[in-house]
Amino acid sequence: MDTFNTMRTFRxxxxxxxxxxxxxxxxxxxxxxxxQLRALEAHLDTVLIQRTTRSMSLTETGRTxxxxxxxxxxxxxxxxxxxxxxxxxxxxKLRVNAPLSFALSTLSPLLAEFLKQxxxxxxxxxxEDRLVxxxxxxxxxxxxxxxxxxxxxxxxxxxxxxEQKLCAAPVYLEKYGTPETAADLHRHKILNYSLAHTQGVxxxxxxxxxDSNALSPNGDHSQVNNSLMLRDLLIAGLGIGxxxxxxxxxxxxxxxxxxxxxxxxxxxxxxxxxYPTSRHxxxxxxAFVDFLSQHLPRALQVG
Numbered sequence: 316m317d318t319f320n321t322m323r324t325f326r327x328x329x330x331x332x333x334x335x336x337x338x339x340x341x342x343x344x345x346x347x348x349x350x351q352l353r354a355l356e357a358h359l360d361t362v363l364i365q366r367t368t369r370s371m372s373l374t375e376t377g378r379t380x381x382x383x384x385x386x387x388x389x390x391x392x393x394x395x396x397x398x399x400x401x402x403x404x405x406x407x408k409l410r411v412n413a414p415l416s417f418a419l420s421t422l423s424p425l426l427a428e429f430l431k432q433x434x435x436x437x438x439x440x441x442x443e444d445r446l447v448x449x450x451x452x453x454x455x456x457x458x459x460x461x462x463x464x465x466x467x468x469x470x471x472x473x474x475x476x477x478e479q480k481l482c483a484a485p486v487y488l489e490k491y492g493t494p495e496t497a498a499d500l501h502r503h504k505i506l507n508y509s510l511a512h513t514q515g516v517x518x519x520x521x522x523x524x525x526d527s528n529a530l531s532p533n534g535d536h537s538q539v540n541n542s543l544m545l546r547d548l549l550i551a552g553l554g555i556g557x558x559x560x561x562x563x564x565x566x567x568x569x570x571x572x573x574x575x576x577x578x579x580x581x582x583x584x585x586x587x588x589x590y591p592t593s594r595h596x597x598x599x600x601x602a603f604v605d606f607l608s609q610h611l612p613r614a615l616q617v618g
Contacts, residue, residue: 504554
């Protein structure tokens with residue numbers, strides 16, 4: 316027996332004052348409704364309604380059952396309404412994982428704007444350059460900067476793309492000379508980002524992607540696992556390296572770095588929002604991903 320549905324049916328019988336009106340209201344036959352009422356009474360092992368051919372009246376037990384039905388059904392309706400309102404409101408804790416350099420340089424002002432827009436939301440941001448398991452660590456959304464994403468059961472939404480730019484400080488180029496071709500890089504100190512999918516640069520004309528050792532055959536290279544540190548080492552004049560545009564562009568604009576060999580381009584990286592697959596996407600996740608999709612391209616252009 317569907318208890319809640321049966322309680323609702325009984326309530327309508329009492330409120331409308333008879334089986335015929337209740338049957339019409341519920342869209343079933345009077346005989347079918349009478350059968351449901353008899354089944355309810357048999358289930359409860361009591362008589363709820365005294366019935367004659369002309370009238371009906373609640374028994375004492377029926378009056379008690381009706382009052383409790385109204386209370387329980389009203390509380391259930393309030394609970395369902397509250398849950399639906401919660402499910403539609405952007406609130407609660409949003410756990411986000413993002414690369415450290417990207418979060419500090421680009422994501423930070425956007426997060427401030429996002430939280431002002433959704434004051435009922437609490438942010439739990441974990442900045443980590445290494446790729447982590449979003450599901451195992453309980454993240455609602457992970458921001459990933461990758462050339463490509465591996466096959467996954469997660470949903471990935473591309474938010475923007477980043478150009479990789481080969482850069483060096485003017486002081487370094489004055490001391491060691493500016494490379495004019497890819498072959499010239501073999502004579503230079505190379506700085507790499509160790510967590511990148513690929514190292515070095517791609518020569519469009521030769522369709523090759525040399526690795527870090529190929530660029531510096533004598534092993535004259537260093538690597539770090541943080542793009543901000545890589546940028547600072549390049550600005551300090553310690554070598555040549557590829558930076559994502561959100562770090563390279565401000566330094567180039569300020570004269571701290573100089574772009575070299577623009578024809579040599581690393582495979583572009585894409586910014587993805589990755590989140591667990593869900594039949595009903597949580598409003599907080601949808602709001603965050605939609606916000607980034609709208610504002611991130613503009614932030615990258617300004618940066």
